[in-house]
Amino acid sequence: MADSLVQVDGARQLRASLRRAGDDLTDLKAAHKHAAQIAANASADLAPRRTGRLQQTIRASGTKTAGIIRAGTARVPYAAPIHWGWSRRHITAQPFLSDGARDSEGRWLPVYTDYVQHTLDSIQGA
Numbered sequence: 001m002a003d004s005l006v007q008v009d010g011a012r013q014l015r016a017s018l019r020r021a022g023d024d025l026t027d028l029k030a031a032h033k034h035a036a037q038i039a040a041n042a043s044a045d046l047a048p049r050r051t052g053r054l055q056q057t058i059r060a061s062g063t064k065t066a067g068i069i070r071a072g073t074a075r076v077p078y079a080a081p082i083h084w085g086w087s088r089r090h091i092t093a094q095p096f097l098s099d100g101a102r103d104s105e106g107r108w109l110p111v112y113t114d115y116v117q118h119t120l121d122s123i124q125g126a
Helices: 010-022 027-044 078-084 095-103 105-122
Strands: 059-062 067-070
Touching: 010 105, 027 059, 027 067, 027 095, 027 105, 067 095, 078 095
Parallel strands: none
Antiparallel strands: 059 067
């Protein structure tokens, strides 16, 4: 799950510009979490369901650089093999996290555009 699912072109330059403008990026952290929560909810709907334990472990978090969706816990260690598959164990991949993020892109992408627009509106002289 270390591979990036979605990459926003210009995100690094935006963060650098905001830092130079004096923004501490806490709003970007909130935007990342909000977008990740939208994708996590969509992913939970797509999660394979036997008992519902895997679905209940799907959660979102946000940092200053990324929105993150995680699944699984110590009590539900099979999230990664279910998502990515495990050929030796004859487990076919069911990429519910990736599919949920991709399918909900139309709902979480406006979170970023709204954030950028709000930030641009708040910068003096822009």
